[in-house]
Amino acid sequence: MPDQNPSQPGRRDFLRSAALMAGAATLPARAAAEPAADAPVAPVGYLSFSPDEAALVEAMVDVMCPADELTPRGVDCGLAHFIDRQLAGAYGKGERLYLRGPFRPGRPEDGYQLPLTPEQFFKAGAQAADAACLRRHQRRFAELTPEEGDPMLQAVADGREDAAGFPLAEWFNELVYPLFVQACFADPIYGGNRDKVFWKMLGYPGLPAVNGLNMVKYRGKPFPGARQPKSIEDFS
Amino acid sequence: MKVLPEKSVVIVGGGLAAGLVARQLAQQGVETLVLERGGDYRHGPEGRIPTQRDELRWDVRHGLMQDAAGETYTQRRARTELARPMRRLNAFLPGTGVGGAGNHWGGQTFRWNDYNLVLRSRYEQRYGRGAIPADMPLQDWGVTYDELEPYHDLFEKLFGIAGKAGNLRGRLQPGGNPFEAPRQNEYPQRPLEITEAGLIFQQTVEREFGYHPYPSPAANSPDAYVNPDGMTLGACQYCGHCERFICEANAKGTPDVLLYPWLERQPRFTLRRHCHVLGLEHDRASGRVRGVRYLDLLSGQEYLQPGGAVVLAAFTMTNTKLLLTGGIGRPYDPATGAGVVGRNFCYQANSGIALFFPGRWLNPFLAAGCTGTLIDEFNDDNFDHSGLGFLGGGYIGVNVASGRPISVRRTPPGTPRWGTRWKQANADWYAHTCAIGAQGSCYPHRENYLDLDPDYTDAFGQPLVRMTFDFRENERRVSAYCTEQSRRIAVAMGATPVGPVVSRAAPFDTRFYQGSHVTGGTIMGADPAASVVSPRLQHWDAENLFVVGASVFPHNSGHNPTGPVGALALRLGDDLARYVARPGRLS
Numbered sequence: 175m176p177d178q179n180p181s182q183p184g185r186r187d188f189l190r191s192a193a194l195m196a197g198a199a200t201l202p203a204r205a206a207a208e209p210a211a212d213a214p215v216a217p218v219g220y221l222s223f224s225p226d227e228a229a230l231v232e233a234m235v236d237v238m239c240p241a242d243e244l245t246p247r248g249v250d251c252g253l254a255h256f257i258d259r260q261l262a263g264a265y266g267k268g269e270r271l272y273l274r275g276p277f278r279p280g281r282p283e284d285g286y287q288l289p290l291t292p293e294q295f296f297k298a299g300a301q302a303a304d305a306a307c308l309r310r311h312q313r314r315f316a317e318l319t320p321e322e323g324d325p326m327l328q329a330v331a332d333g334r335e336d337a338a339g340f341p342l343a344e345w346f347n348e349l350v351y352p353l354f355v356q357a358c359f360a361d362p363i364y365g366g367n368r369d370k371v372f373w374k375m376l377g378y379p380g381l382p383a384v385n386g387l388n389m390v391k392y393r394g395k396p397f398p399g400a401r402q403p404k405s406i407e408d409f410s
Numbered sequence: 411m412k413v414l415p416e417k418s419v420v421i422v423g424g425g426l427a428a429g430l431v432a433r434q435l436a437q438q439g440v441e442t443l444v445l446e447r448g449g450d451y452r453h454g455p456e457g458r459i460p461t462q463r464d465e466l467r468w469d470v471r472h473g474l475m476q477d478a479a480g481e482t483y484t485q486r487r488a489r490t491e492l493a494r495p496m497r498r499l500n501a502f503l504p505g506t507g508v509g510g511a512g513n514h515w516g517g518q519t520f521r522w523n524d525y526n527l528v529l530r531s532r533y534e535q536r537y538g539r540g541a542i543p544a545d546m547p548l549q550d551w552g553v554t555y556d557e558l559e560p561y562h563d564l565f566e567k568l569f570g571i572a573g574k575a576g577n578l579r580g581r582l583q584p585g586g587n588p589f590e591a592p593r594q595n596e597y598p599q600r601p602l603e604i605t606e607a608g609l610i611f612q613q614t615v616e617r618e619f620g621y622h623p624y625p626s627p628a629a630n631s632p633d634a635y636v637n638p639d640g641m642t643l644g645a646c647q648y649c650g651h652c653e654r655f656i657c658e659a660n661a662k663g664t665p666d667v668l669l670y671p672w673l674e675r676q677p678r679f680t681l682r683r684h685c686h687v688l689g690l691e692h693d694r695a696s697g698r699v700r701g702v703r704y705l706d707l708l709s710g711q712e713y714l715q716p717g718g719a720v721v722l723a724a725f726t727m728t729n730t731k732l733l734l735t736g737g738i739g740r741p742y743d744p745a746t747g748a749g750v751v752g753r754n755f756c757y758q759a760n761s762g763i764a765l766f767f768p769g770r771w772l773n774p775f776l777a778a779g780c781t782g783t784l785i786d787e788f789n790d791d792n793f794d795h796s797g798l799g800f801l802g803g804g805y806i807g808v809n810v811a812s813g814r815p816i817s818v819r820r821t822p823p824g825t826p827r828w829g830t831r832w833k834q835a836n837a838d839w840y841a842h843t844c845a846i847g848a849q850g851s852c853y854p855h856r857e858n859y860l861d862l863d864p865d866y867t868d869a870f871g872q873p874l875v876r877m878t879f880d881f882r883e884n885e886r887r888v889s890a891y892c893t894e895q896s897r898r899i900a901v902a903m904g905a906t907p908v909g910p911v912v913s914r915a916a917p918f919d920t921r922f923y924q925g926s927h928v929t930g931g932t933i934m935g936a937d938p939a940a941s942v943v944s945p946r947l948q949h950w951d952a953e954n955l956f957v958v959g960a961s962v963f964p965h966n967s968g969h970n971p972t973g974p975v976g977a978l979a980l981r982l983g984d985d986l987a988r989y990v991a992r993p994g995r996l997s
């Protein structure tokens with residue numbers, strides 16, 4: 175559900191206020207934010223993220239997927255959870271990635287050429303992103319308002335953000351952004367797209383088993399199944 | 411290394427081509443062994459509901475394809491450059507496991523226009539001797555369409571291909587592709603149902619331009635089907651999880667459904683799974699290969715498997731690699747143009763334009779791998795190239811193969827990449843878009859070739875294949891021309907807006923899927939100085955060695971490759987039966 179209840183601030187809000195109170199630039203935001211008994215916690219823990227990385231990703235997915243009429247905010251759609259699980263799992267550890275040398279810097283069209291697993295690359299980029307944010311805003315990304323966060327991400331995506339030699343645009347466009355999209359639209363079994371909310375938004379029916387007749391019956395017409403998508407869990 | 415008892419025919423690779431060769435041999439009682447590096451796809455999560463319908467696992471993460479961590483390819487655009495490995499395989503997706511890429515293919519099964527087999531002669535006749543640029547080593551294949559026609563027919567029957575004939579014994583048929591090579595028989599099955607997007611395309615090109623739209627020939631079975639071997643297909647459920655997936659309904663014509671289960675019942679056929687072939691044992695003095703070396707991945711034991719005849723059917727890249735590592739045939743040298751192994755490496759010059767139809771329900775998720783409506787007016791040499799400055803062309807059409815939401819969402823130009831407006835655009839347009847695409851031909855270029863990379867190795871310590879490839883001027887012009895035709899049709903279809911019009915350009919970009927149709931490297935031909943194998947697919951320098959697959963294509967056309975691959979493989983099976991009975995050079 176959208177996190178609109180002012181008496182229950184999302185964890186990000188909690189972090190932000192904690193950081194503001196303590197002096198943002200020096201505070202490792204999450205350290206001061208060990209949830210008190212009544213503080214809202216993420217529904218599940220993280221496997222790969224450090225507290226700083228969690229704060230960064232939660233802030234990013236909330237900027238990229240704000241709560242609105244279409245979906246709850248990104249964290250509540252499970253987007254951060256999805257990204258964490260992917261990085262902690264086989265994908266993050268370099269499955270299907272050729273990691274033998276020699277390593278040579280490449281051009282964009284050569285594709286990924288670094289000797290890092292996606293998880294390692296993610297972590298290096300998370301630091302670089304926060305460092306860039308500190309330089310520009312004197313605050314970490316998690317501490318920016320959405321109005322500040324959105325143009326910051328835009329600048330990163332466009333390669334306008336200096337990151338002291340780190341390929342921040344590539345990090346965002348070829349690692350983070352695809353993970354974000356996958357988090358939205360993959361089967362909910364991976365932790366994102368909670369309640370099939372993005373499938374409902376699109377009108378994607380999910381995993382129908384038989385469409386032989388529908389193919390003709392609903393050619394050029396709204397497809398009723400699109401309103402009630404079915405996921406792997408529904409068939410299990 | 412253990413030496414095993416000889417088999418009459420040893421086939422390297424257990425994919426589509428291998429299964430067809432083996433089928434012909436089994437019919438004639440010839441002892442055959444297939445060595446396949448992968449395992450089975452018949453009972454795993456990839457072939458069962460609900461895990462089959464997992465876009466992330468099978469499509470986005472390439473769960474069924476060759477694992478690049480163990481073996482990939484390096485690439486560069488010119489031989490003056492240092493190559494980089496494609497650390498992820500994205501541009502094309504080689505298969506692995508019994509059935510190969512033929513299991514998770516889409517199933518578009520074309521017969522190419524007949525003149526493709528005599529393409530150099532065709533162009534010279536039509537446009538004069540100077541029409542073919544010096545750096546474009548087009549050549550005739552050394553086989554005619556008439557020789558292949560019965561094998562096309564058999565392949566279509568074995569795989570239950572659905573379609574509409576365009577040219578039945580020389581008589582044009584309404585509703586079919588009039589440019590199609592003449593066929594003796596109708597397709598064995600009726601065409602798939604047309605999509606809404608296909609209807610719009612069909613009506614537009616007929617009415618506005620007088621073109622001849624036709625349903626894509628499909629290895630997706632519209633009805634239950636029994637093939638000549640008694641193997642059955644179920645009816646396609648238009649589930650939108652076809653290309654890149656295993657069909658849990660057994661409704662896709664694939665080797666793992668139609669060929670290997672039948673083969674494994676034949677007394678003189680053996681399939682060894684999890685056997686990675688490492689090399690060929692060549693005896694230069696006798697002009698023969700003794701057999702193949704392979705590693706049994708389940709025991710770690712290396713074997714030498716002697717063969718009376720050895721067939722390479724391990725897809726373009728492995729076929730070429732094994733000839734290069736085995737030192738069989740002279741490697742191609744682009745500096746001099748001499749040598750043959752690795753030459754004429756071609757790809758596909760594809761492009762697509764997103765189309766938006768406000769208010770029209772295109773429902774992209776109601777689709778099969780081949781629910782496409784196409785025209786051939788701008789394919790190959792079906793139109794006059796005088797003064798155009800290029801040779802070749804492509805089919806143009808609307809292929810609606812899936813609405814899988816990670817990959818198949820289109821938003822109008824100017825849509826932001828995230829945020830509420832991004833979500834809104836996805837919600838607004840998802841059911842109302844399609845793409846018009848051109849599948850452009852790719853002709854050989856003197857500087858496009860395969861060899862062995864000097865620096866990078868695979869998991870077995872063997873050199874990676876290096877591709878030196880770019881879209882050269884001819885292919886860029888082909889794509890620009892075909893993409894412009896697509897745009898013209900898109901506007902006439904009434905799409906608003908029409909997405910960005912971008913044709914295939916240089917540099918070749920490894921990050922994006924551009925079709926898995928890499929061809930050449932071990933090409934066929936009548937001249938031993940310009941080809942690796944004879945018109946009978948027999949190696950010029952090793953009499954008992956044969957090569958099959960798109961690696962033998964001297965060029966790639968504006969159609970998918972598997973129709974001709976199938977026909978050539980079936981013919982090779984018959985030729986091999988002759989060879990085993992009376993070894994020698996086949997004519």
Ligand SMILES: Cc1cc2nc3c(=O)[nH]c(=O)nc-3n(C[C@H](O)[C@H](O)[C@H](O)COP(=O)(O)OP(=O)(O)OC[C@H]3O[C@@H](n4cnc5c(N)ncnc54)[C@H](O)[C@@H]3O)c2cc1C
Pocket residue numbers: 422423424425426427428445446447448503504505506507508509510511512513514515516517518519520653654685686687688723724725726728926927958959960970971972973975
């Ligand atoms: C996603 C996708 C969609 C496609 N859609 C279409 C389509 O619609 N129409 C069309 O015409 N074509 C299509 N294709 C291409 C089609 O799949 C191939 O043309 C066809 O499978 C080629 O047959 P093959 O036998 O040459 O190769 P494969 O079927 O791939 O078989 C090669 C086999 O060799 C094995 N092998 C490789 N190296 C070794 C080794 N060293 N030792 C042992 N075994 C080895 C592999 O594991 C594999 O099983 C598609 C391909 C893909 C990936």
